[in-house]
Amino acid sequence: MSVNHFWTAxxxxxxxxxxxxxxxxxxxxxxAALGLAIVYGTMGVINMAHGEFVMLGAYSAFxxxxxxxxxxxxxxxxxxxxxxxxxxxIERGLVRHLYKRPLDTLLATWGLSLVLIQGVRLILGPxxxxxxSPAWLNASLRVWVFELSWFRVFIFGVTIAAFVxxxxxxxxxxxxxxxxxVMQNKEMAAVHGIDAGKVFTLTFAYGAGLAGLAxxxxxxxxxxxxxxxxxxIVEAFLVVVVGGVGSLLGSLFSxxxxxxxxxxxxxxxxxxxxxxxxFLLVVxxxxxxxxxxxxxxxxRR
Amino acid sequence: xxxxLYHNTTAQWIVxxxxxxxxxxxxxxxxxxxxxxxxxxxxxxxxxxLSVSLVWGFGGILSLGQxxxxxxxxxxxxxxxxxxxxxxxxxPIPSFMLTNELTKLPLxxxxxxxxxxxxxxxxxxxxxxxLIFGAMMFQARVAGVFVAIVTLAMLSAWYSMAxxxxxxxxxxxxxxxxxxxxxxxxxxxxxxxxxxxxALGMLTLxxxxxxxxxxxxxxxxxxxxxxxxxxxxFLGYSVSGYQIAVFTVxxxxxxxxxxxxxxxxxxxxxxxxxxxxxxxxxxxAAVGGRMSLLGAILGAFFVNGIQSYLGDEMLYGFLLVLGGxxxxxxxxxxxxxxxxxxxxxxxxxxxxxxxxxx
Numbered sequence: 001m002s003v004n005h006f007w008t009a010x011x012x013x014x015x016x017x018x019x020x021x022x023x024x025x026x027x028x029x030x031x032a033a034l035g036l037a038i039v040y041g042t043m044g045v046i047n048m049a050h051g052e053f054v055m056l057g058a059y060s061a062f063x064x065x066x067x068x069x070x071x072x073x074x075x076x077x078x079x080x081x082x083x084x085x086x087x088x089x090i091e092r093g094l095v096r097h098l099y100k101r102p103l104d105t106l107l108a109t110w111g112l113s114l115v116l117i118q119g120v121r122l123i124l125g126p127x128x129x130x131x132x133s134p135a136w137l138n139a140s141l142r143v144w145v146f147e148l149s150w151f152r153v154f155i156f157g158v159t160i161a162a163f164v165x166x167x168x169x170x171x172x173x174x175x176x177x178x179x180x181x182v183m184q185n186k187e188m189a190a191v192h193g194i195d196a197g198k199v200f201t202l203t204f205a206y207g208a209g210l211a212g213l214a215x216x217x218x219x220x221x222x223x224x225x226x227x228x229x230x231x232x233i234v235e236a237f238l239v240v241v242v243g244g245v246g247s248l249l250g251s252l253f254s255x256x257x258x259x260x261x262x263x264x265x266x267x268x269x270x271x272x273x274x275x276x277x278x279f280l281l282v283v284x285x286x287x288x289x290x291x292x293x294x295x296x297x298x299x300r301r
Numbered sequence: 302x303x304x305x306l307y308h309n310t311t312a313q314w315i316v317x318x319x320x321x322x323x324x325x326x327x328x329x330x331x332x333x334x335x336x337x338x339x340x341x342x343x344x345x346x347x348x349x350x351l352s353v354s355l356v357w358g359f360g361g362i363l364s365l366g367q368x369x370x371x372x373x374x375x376x377x378x379x380x381x382x383x384x385x386x387x388x389x390x391x392x393p394i395p396s397f398m399l400t401n402e403l404t405k406l407p408l409x410x411x412x413x414x415x416x417x418x419x420x421x422x423x424x425x426x427x428x429x430x431x432l433i434f435g436a437m438m439f440q441a442r443v444a445g446v447f448v449a450i451v452t453l454a455m456l457s458a459w460y461s462m463a464x465x466x467x468x469x470x471x472x473x474x475x476x477x478x479x480x481x482x483x484x485x486x487x488x489x490x491x492x493x494x495x496x497x498x499x500a501l502g503m504l505t506l507x508x509x510x511x512x513x514x515x516x517x518x519x520x521x522x523x524x525x526x527x528x529x530x531x532x533x534x535f536l537g538y539s540v541s542g543y544q545i546a547v548f549t550v551x552x553x554x555x556x557x558x559x560x561x562x563x564x565x566x567x568x569x570x571x572x573x574x575x576x577x578x579x580x581x582x583x584x585x586a587a588v589g590g591r592m593s594l595l596g597a598i599l600g601a602f603f604v605n606g607i608q609s610y611l612g613d614e615m616l617y618g619f620l621l622v623l624g625g626x627x628x629x630x631x632x633x634x635x636x637x638x639x640x641x642x643x644x645x646x647x648x649x650x651x652x653x654x655x656x657x658x659x
Contacts, residue, residue, distance in 0.1 A: 046446045097632060102446055103363050107587065108631040110580055114624025122621065230576070234457045237450045272465035279458035283451055287437045290447065 008268055013145045018267035019260065024152045026259025027159040031214040032232040033239035033251055034162060035207030038170075041246035042183045042203045044102055045095055048110040050236060051229025052117060053208045057083045057215025058224040059120060062131050072133045072220065076158070079216035080209040087208020091201045099200075113229070121226040128223035131216075155217050162210060167248055169206075179203060183246060238282050244292030254293055258282070305650055307643040310516065317512065317595055321505040325498065334492040339609060341491075341565045343602050344500040348507060348558040350585040350601035351594055355511055356551035357583065358591030359520070361527030362544060363445075366434075366452030368579035369459050370427035370552040372571075374559030376463065376470065377423025379569035380413040382478035389414070397476075401468035409469060416484070424556050431552025432545065439541040439548070444530065453576065460574040475570025482564050491565045500561050507554050508594055514550075515594075523547050584627050590639025600637060 036050045047053075060082040061075035070078065094112065098105040137151045170176040181189040182199045190196050218228070239258060243250030258278060265274035286292075306312050324344075328337045349371060356362050383395050394406045413419040438451060463470050470476070482489045489496055514520055523543050526533045530540045563569050572578060582601075589600020604623065611619050634640060 046449070094628065094632070101635070103449070104631050104635060106363070106446055106449055107583065108628050111584075111624045111627030111631065114620055115628070118618070118621035118624065122618070234454060234576070238454055241447065241450055270465070272461040275461045276458045276465075279454045279461075283434075283437065283455055283458075286443060286447070286451055287441045290441045290443050 010268075015267060016145050017147060018263050020146050020148060022260035022263030023256065024148065024156065024259075025263055026255040027152075027156045028214075028218070029232070029235050029239050029259055030251060030255035031155070031159040031162060031210065031217075033236035033243075033255060034159075034166060034248075035210035035214075036236050037240045037243065037246075037248065037251045038166065038210075039204055039207035040240055042179055043095075043099070043200055045099070045204075046102065046106040046109070046237075047095075047204075047207070048106055048233070049090075049113040049116060050109075050207075050211055051231070051233035052113040053083050053087060053211035053229070054215035054218060054232055055120065055224075055226065055229040056086060056116065057212030058131065058219030058228060059124065059129075059215075060212065061216035061219055062129050062224045065131060066129075072131070072137075076213060076216045079212040081212075083212025083215070084205045084209030086212075088201055088205035090208070091204035095204060096197070096200070117226045117229075124226075126226060128225040129219075131219040131224050133220040137220075151217075151221060155221075158213070158217065162213065163248070163252060166206075166210075170248065175202070234279075238279070242282055242285060242292055244294035247292070247294035250292055250294030305643070305647050307646045313512075317509065320595060321501070321508070324501055328494040328497045337494060337497050338492045338565065341497040341500045342562070343605050344497070344504050345558050345562045345565060346582075346585065346605050347598035347601040348504050348561070349555055349582045350589065350597040351504070351508060351511065352551040352554035352558070353582050353586035354591050354594050354597035355515075355554065356547055357586065358593070358597065359515055359527065360523055360544060360547035360551070362548060363449045363583070364452045364548065364551070365449050365576070365579050365583065366456045367551065367555045367582050368574050368576075369434075369452075369456050370431055370555035371559040371562070372459060372463065372569075372574035373427040373430065374423045374556035375563045375569040375573045376476070376559075377413075377419060377426060378560045378563035379476040379478060380410060381416055381419030381423065382480075382482055382563065382567070383476055384410070384413045384419065385416060385483050386479045387414075395471075395476075397471040397474070398468055403468050407469055420560060423560050424553065427556035427559070428549060428553040432549045435545040435548035435552075436541075439544040442541070453579075456574060456576060456579055460571055460576070463571040463574050470571075473571065475568060475572075477568045478563075481567060489564060491567055496565055500565065503557060503561060504598070507557060508598065511550075511554070512594055519543075519546075584623065586637075587627065588630055588637055590637030590642075592636055593639035596637055596639030596642075599639075603638075 032050075032054060035053070036047060039045055039047050039050075057079040061072070061079045064070040064075045064078055065072060090112065094108060095105060098108055133151065137154055138149060140147060140149050141153060168176075170179060178189070178194045178199055179202075181192070181194055182196050186196050189199075214232075215229075218232070222228070235258070239251055239255045242258065243252070243254035261281065262274050262278045265277050327340055331337060331340070349367060352367055352370075353364070356364050356367070387393060387395060394403060398406070412422055434455065438448060443451060464472060466472070480488075481491055489499070515523070522533065522538055523546075525536075526538065526540050526543050533543075534540045559573070562573075581604075585601035585604050586597040587600070588604055589598065590596030608619055608623075630637060636643065
């Protein structure tokens with residue numbers, strides 16, 4: 001970066017595209033954050049290994065595609081299932097024992113993320129892998145002044161589908177009713193015959209699966225490498241915290257807001273500088289609204 | 302009724318003083334400049350674990366942003382030492398600025414011409430930052446995991462700043478001052494015993510000072526706030542005031558570590574602001590025992606000792622083991638090795654007492 005050309009002047013067409021990129025960034029952050037939001041909202045568990053679930057999703061898609069020969073579009077749901085199963089195992093083996101100590105789950109899952117990163121690095125090697133996506137996804141789409149790759153549109157579509165599906169599961173199914181009951185009052189739900197342990201395992205597995213789904217797509221835009229997950233984790237947390245814990249709609253609005261702020265700042269200055277201001281703004285925002293945008297839509301305990 | 306020796310303050314003070322006194326002889330015994338320098342680095346990392354122990358173990362505030370204070374102070378010290386090698390007439394600005402198209406020294410760098418001002422700024426700026434940042438968080442009653450996330454976000458913000466402001470911070474490469482720290486006419490050779498003793502002296506002062514502080518009424522209230530903020534508030538204590546104070550002091554200790562670090566390694570880069578580094582500090586404190594100042598320091602020695610013993614080739618394997626160890630400690634030994642000692646000593650006094658009871 002040079003100081004002399006630090007500021008970019010306003011121009012209509014690139015600026016409109018920056019706004020569009022903001023939405024695209026928002027969809028990436030939202031799909032990365034959705035699983036985290038559900039897990040934190042339901043269980044009060046801060047899963048620091050969420051980024052590594054993203055990474056595992058990318059690797060499972062990569063292995064399926066190159067070793068087994070599964071077409072890319074099938075790898076995406078497959079990554080959801082595989083990482084979901086891994087998530088269920090981790091909930092049973094580790095997270096379950098730490099529910100009463102939220103700070104310790106944060107630390108234990110951070111230890112877990114170290115293990116996952118290094119484990120993958122040792123088994124599959126540190127070099128970035130290339131996940132192939134169909135040619136038509138890499139083509140560009142042009143409407144009026146807007147220009148966007150089909151892949152971004154694809155991620156956008158998958159994110160909306162995942163969001164709607166999650167909302168439907170939570171609010172329109174019996175399972176979702178049970179999840180919300182446990183979210184509001186675990187003991188009371190248990191009295192009514194809901195197996196909270198099973199609900200937690202399912203929720204954690206679903207959250208992990210969403211991360212895996214996200215990873216299978218992220219791996220195709222960029223590369224697949226062991227610590228790719230750490231590039232999403234902070235943003236995903238911010239989306240959850242700004243949106244308000246336990247509020248899906250909050251996560252939606254906060255991801256759009258943060259994505260647009262980031263993209264507009266990035267347009268006028270540059271990416272890293274934009275991130276600095278974004279993080280700073282979030283800290284200031286939380287000073288005045290620590291409960292997030294949509295406060296306690298479904299109060300936890 | 303005998304009480305647990307672990308909780309005996311006199312015994313604690315004896316252990317602390319004996320430990321630091323013994324540490325002073327380390328460079329005389331090893332007599333190898335490279336190893337002396339390595340041990341001096343461990344002392345500084347121990348100081349970081351100390352700051353985590355204070356803020357997290359005693360204050361109950363899980364800060365993942367201790368690296369902010371460390372990194373800012375390290376940059377301040379790096380700038381000070383860099384400017385010692387510059388000359389107002391012949392070479393007024395560092396060479397990395399020239400390659401970044403800067404023609405005159407940025408205003409940000411001006412105060413660092415003067416070494417004492419530079420060092421004071423390196424300590425003061427992070428401390429004041431922690432004061433303001435802490436006030437913002439704790440007055441809004443941000444607590445628990447939210448503190449962890451907000452500090453993490455702040456740390457990432459500073460990291461991207463240090464990384465990106467290449468003309469001012471030399472970006473990814475970092476600042477490597479060409480010569481060691483000069484205090485007046487005196488040169489502090491990073492590989493000398495003197496540098497080790499400076500680090501040890503500072504660590505001793507910081508540890509004993511914090512120990513005094515934590516044994517005082519202030520320290521007891523801080524721990525009361527950790528145990529139950531609501532109850533402390535109802536008793537009339539300003540919860541946010543105590544939290545801000547603890548957070549600020551921990552920031553100062555981490556800043557001191559940052560200054561000493563650059564004195565010893567003569568280099569500062571954005572890695573000092575990396576998330577992994579800040580979380581590592583928490584791991585060291587957790588392994589040694591976050592509720593014990595000395596335990597946290599020993600945790601840092603222990604983990605970093607193993608890491609440098611295994612060397613760089615084993616690094617990935619080491620991180621795998623470290624992650625696993627950390628999971629096990631959090632799961633089965635939440636108060637770390639110091640907690641293990643506590644329960645062992647407890648068993649020692651419990652057994653005869655139980656027999657008397659029968």
